Amino acid sequence: MARIEHFNNPNAPKPNSIVVAVTVFVQDEQGRVLLIQRTDNGLWALPGGAQDFGEHIAETAVRETREETGIEVQVTGVVGIYTNPNHVVEYSDGEVRQQFSICFRSQYVGGAPTTSNESSAVRWVEWEALDRLSIHPSMRLRIDHGFERRSEPYIG
Template sequence: MGRRDYEDDPDAPEANSLVPAASAVVVDERGRVLLQRRVDNGMWALPGGVMRIGESLPDCAIRETFEETGFEVEILGIVGTYTNPRHVFSYDDGEVRQEFSICFLARPTGGQVRVSEESTEVGWFPPSEVDALPMVGSIRKRVDDWRNGVMPALR
């Protein structure tokens, strides 16, 4: 399913759903961050996705990280809360989702690199290499918040 991101775009379609989601900044012992290249938009992103009924947001981040990258993780903290109503995702099936996501800080505890049906590549990147990667603004903000040690203001 294709996806298009709109952020602060006056031509963006109006949201018709709000779905809780979680992502993770996974950092290894060498200080590298785990990223995946998404199938739906070809951009590099943090692992993450939609929370399921009966699941907590931290459990969602753990599950999504394993499903999308092959790594088991332990949650260490929260990078930030991201709820910009001017940021929506438009999907081919007509859903236009408003962003509502908690981004967690995590460390790997096991597993190995593997792609999923949602990713074409998975890799570990030094923070200095992340700026050169194609990435949507909302994901880059999460990575920058982690790198800068900034807890974003709640809106």
């Protein structure tokens, strides 16, 4: 399913849903962050996705990271909660979702980068290389906050 990200766009369609979702900020031993290139829009992003029924939210973070990247993680904290009403995602099936995402900080446990039907590329990326990748501003904010190691989670 295709998706279009609308960010601070006054002509964006009005949202018709809010879904609890996660993103996961995890670094390897060299301090690189794990990113995927999404198959639905081609942008680089932290792994993540929607919570399933019967699942604790931290389990969502672990499952989504494994499914999209082949990497096993353990949740260690919260980078931030991202709820900007001016960020909506329009899907080809008619859903227009207002952003609601919890970005978790996680520790690398094991596994090797592996693509999935949601990720055409998976790799560990150095801070210095981020500006060379096509990353949505909302996602870049989460990545920047993850690298900042704030004492308190971002709430916005």
